[in-house]
Amino acid sequence: MAQTDTNSGRAPARKNIFHTLEIDLRLLGMIGAFIAVCLVFNVLTDGRFLTPRNIFNLTIQTVSVAIMATGMVFIIVTRHIDLSVGALLATCSAVMAMTQTDWLPNAMGLEFGHPLIPWIAIGVGLLSGLVIGAFHGYLVGYLAIPAFIVTLGGLLVWRNVAWYITSGKTIGPLDETFQKFGGINGTLGATGSWIVGGLALLGALYALYAARRNKVKHGFPVKPVWAEFLLAAIIGAAILGFVAILNAYEVPTRVLQRTFEQAGLEMPEGYTQSYGIPISVLLLIFLAIAMTIVARRTRFGRYVFATGGNPDAAELSGINTRWLTVKIFALMGALCALSAVVASARLTNHSNDIGTLDELRVIAAAVIGGTALAGGIGTIHGAILGALIMQSLQSGMAMVGVDAPLQNIVVGSVLVLAVLIDIVYRKRTGGA
Amino acid sequence: MAQVQKQGVTPLVDMRDICISFGGVHAVDHVSVDLYPGEVVGLLGHNGAGKSTLIKILSGAYQADSGEIYVRGEKATITNPRDARALKIETIYQTLALADNLDAASNLFLGRELVTPLGLVDDDAMEAETRKIMAKLNPNFKKFNDPVSALSGGQRQSVAIARAVYFDAQILIMDEPTAALGPHETQMVSELIEQLKAQGIGIFLISHDIHDVMKLCDRASVMKNGQLVGTVDVDDVTDDDLLGMIILGKKPGAAAD
Numbered sequence: 001m002a003q004t005d006t007n008s009g010r011a012p013a014r015k016n017i018f019h020t021l022e023i024d025l026r027l028l029g030m031i032g033a034f035i036a037v038c039l040v041f042n043v044l045t046d047g048r049f050l051t052p053r054n055i056f057n058l059t060i061q062t063v064s065v066a067i068m069a070t071g072m073v074f075i076i077v078t079r080h081i082d083l084s085v086g087a088l089l090a091t092c093s094a095v096m097a098m099t100q101t102d103w104l105p106n107a108m109g110l111e112f113g114h115p116l117i118p119w120i121a122i123g124v125g126l127l128s129g130l131v132i133g134a135f136h137g138y139l140v141g142y143l144a145i146p147a148f149i150v151t152l153g154g155l156l157v158w159r160n161v162a163w164y165i166t167s168g169k170t171i172g173p174l175d176e177t178f179q180k181f182g183g184i185n186g187t188l189g190a191t192g193s194w195i196v197g198g199l200a201l202l203g204a205l206y207a208l209y210a211a212r213r214n215k216v217k218h219g220f221p222v223k224p225v226w227a228e229f230l231l232a233a234i235i236g237a238a239i240l241g242f243v244a245i246l247n248a249y250e251v252p253t254r255v256l257q258r259t260f261e262q263a264g265l266e267m268p269e270g271y272t273q274s275y276g277i278p279i280s281v282l283l284l285i286f287l288a289i290a291m292t293i294v295a296r297r298t299r300f301g302r303y304v305f306a307t308g309g310n311p312d313a314a315e316l317s318g319i320n321t322r323w324l325t326v327k328i329f330a331l332m333g334a335l336c337a338l339s340a341v342v343a344s345a346r347l348t349n350h351s352n353d354i355g356t357l358d359e360l361r362v363i364a365a366a367v368i369g370g371t372a373l374a375g376g377i378g379t380i381h382g383a384i385l386g387a388l389i390m391q392s393l394q395s396g397m398a399m400v401g402v403d404a405p406l407q408n409i410v411v412g413s414v415l416v417l418a419v420l421i422d423i424v425y426r427k428r429t430g431g432a
Numbered sequence: 433m434a435q436v437q438k439q440g441v442t443p444l445v446d447m448r449d450i451c452i453s454f455g456g457v458h459a460v461d462h463v464s465v466d467l468y469p470g471e472v473v474g475l476l477g478h479n480g481a482g483k484s485t486l487i488k489i490l491s492g493a494y495q496a497d498s499g500e501i502y503v504r505g506e507k508a509t510i511t512n513p514r515d516a517r518a519l520k521i522e523t524i525y526q527t528l529a530l531a532d533n534l535d536a537a538s539n540l541f542l543g544r545e546l547v548t549p550l551g552l553v554d555d556d557a558m559e560a561e562t563r564k565i566m567a568k569l570n571p572n573f574k575k576f577n578d579p580v581s582a583l584s585g586g587q588r589q590s591v592a593i594a595r596a597v598y599f600d601a602q603i604l605i606m607d608e609p610t611a612a613l614g615p616h617e618t619q620m621v622s623e624l625i626e627q628l629k630a631q632g633i634g635i636f637l638i639s640h641d642i643h644d645v646m647k648l649c650d651r652a653s654v655m656k657n658g659q660l661v662g663t664v665d666v667d668d669v670t671d672d673d674l675l676g677m678i679i680l681g682k683k684p685g686a687a688a689d
């Protein structure tokens with residue numbers, strides 16, 4: 001009965017402000033939950049949670065899991081699972097650490113510190129992740145072994161392959177340039193951050209404009225102009241506010257003084273320097289944009305979602321779902337490698353337990369972010385927000401002084417609760 | 433009639449001696465059917481007779497264990513749905529084969545997306561095309577931005593029909609295309625079939641409605657337990673003859689032969 005309006009000649013009336021803005025209620029709910037978590041911890045920590053310093057730390061702690069969560073969305077959307085991402089991260093990290101500290105210097109004669117080393121190491125790491133992921137995809141897609149089994153095996157295999165690669169040793173310190181991908185050791189500074197923020201703003205405004213122009217061209221209904229401006233204002237405030245907060249976190253005077261002393265210079269009176277946007281966060285932002293375009297605007301992405309929604313229909317439409325599976329797992333593998341760059345750079349070395357339990361965090365981030373295990377549904381921004389919510393919970397509890405075991409109990413419960421809320425929400429709205 | 437039509441004309445489709453079995457079940461057992469331009473051939477038979485399986489071999493969903501397919505006189509190797517589409521064979525599946533989580537336009541163009549010069553999927557252009565074809569096929573259809581899971585059975589069926597018709601099929605397979613449609617929409621599909629036939633398109637129409645078959649088809653092939661009972665000119669038989677073929681598996685006048 002509620003559907004009758006669709007049979008009238010006109011487009012259905014716009015229902016409320018969120019509908020007018022075409023903002024997804026689900027996303028809004030997640031943002032609301034995130035803000036609530038932040039505010040609660042801010043009160044509990046007497047305002048220490050929402051300081052520029054802590055926000056800076058939160059963002060750099062989230063990156064590694066968030067990178068992998070974007071790939072996990074595609075995996076889960078196609079009704080698979082990948083339990084091996086943490087172990088694969090460890091293998092890629094081990095490969096990259098050995099490449100830069102041992103193989104290149106000793107076997108190839110490139111001495112440690114050579115400018116090419118970090119890039120060759122990253123290339124080798126990405127290739128390893130890609131190949132291993134593709135192999136998983138081959139086992140799942142062509143040999144029809146369930147992904148759960150393939151990647152459960154992978155979890156054991158790659159964790160221990162990593163151990164053999166490094167003979168169980170911690171490898172470090174890693175290359176200086178390589179370390180810049182870790183967070184605090186590589187940031188854009190105030191000016192660079194404002195430039196990036198400005199470009200992001202221009203890009204967002206252009207995207208809004210282009211979308212509207214396209215709709216008008218085809219004669220589709222568009223949002224009222226005031227709604228476009230309101231949306232633009234919200235996006236603009238979010239981008240510039242984010243830059244402002246990260247710029248407000250300044251390098252401690254001690255650290256600056258030491259830097260100047262090392263350079264043999266006198267630090268000028270009242271000199272300050274901002275950290276600004278970490279390179280790792282910038283990497284995540286670029287990746288998020290790229291993966292969103294892949295999900296929504298490429299054939300590959302369209303086939304991922306079609307296959308998740310109805311594998312038979314996808315097959316009957318001529319989609320090669322086996323090869324698609326290989327590509328999805330290969331992408332996941334490459335993202336594990338990228339994540340390994342960030343994670344090992346942040347620690348400044350490769351250690352045996354790097355990425356331990358990350359598979360659970362990554363799956364939880366994707367699922368909290370609205371990816372349905374039944375397949376066919378999930379968003380990149382949702383998964384990143386999921387990762388951010390989980391990291392906030394964990395850091396917040398640590399700051400409040402909650403014991404580690406209790407932290408895990410809370411995070412586990414939140415995961416189950418988030419899925420329950422999602423199920424109830426989808427039943428209410430009748431959404432798929 | 434059909435005999436006259438056949439002389440000197442190459443059939444669009446000629447499936448010869450097709451067999452397929454699933455783990456001992458002979459779903460299609462030495463069946464031969466053919467289809468000429470501008471002709472509608474009805475495929476009849478009780479549930480599980482093998483009708484869908486037979487046409488799925490033509491549409492590339494299954495591969496025959498044995499037998500040959502000739503399309504426009506040439507031997508065709510159809511190993512997947514892409515091959516069939518390339519031969520201008522389009523199919524409306526009994527199950528509709530829609531991805532429920534995608535909207536009508538994404539389903540209509542699935543596997544054949546329109547892209548921008550940059551190679552990105554052009555959703556707006558696809559929606560515009562979908563609106564155009566839906567305006568012809570089902571003017572009541574308005575839910576262009578909802579996933580097809582939110583559509584009624586009839587609306588879903590019209591999306592599946594639009595997909596088969598949009599890409600200039602020369603050979604159209606319709607597996608119970610009106611099963612979920614109301615009387616008005618069913619009437620529209622009948623008109624559509626007449627129209628496509630007039631354009632010289634050949635249609636395999638699977639239906640359980642003998643009345644429809646008598647009205648729309650030129651010939652009817654009847655299957656039972658995976659085997660072909662026979663193919664008759666619809667003008668030469670009565671409803672009861674067809675029913676007899678379906679139920680008893682006997683060709684009319686077979687006793688006299």
Ligand SMILES: Nc1ncnc2c1ncn2[C@@H]1O[C@H](COP(=O)(O)OP(=O)(O)OP(=O)(O)O)[C@@H](O)[C@H]1O
Pocket residue numbers: 454457458459477478479480481482483484485486526
């Ligand atoms: N993929 C499959 N695996 C195993 N058996 C199958 C498969 N597809 C079809 N069959 C079997 O083949 C036989 C013919 O099925 P088919 O779907 O072709 O019948 P149909 O004539 O289309 O029936 P209906 O009128 O109910 O649609 C049935 O016995 C069915 O169980």
Ligand SMILES: [Mg+2]
Pocket residue numbers: 483484485526607
């Ligand atoms: Mg059938």
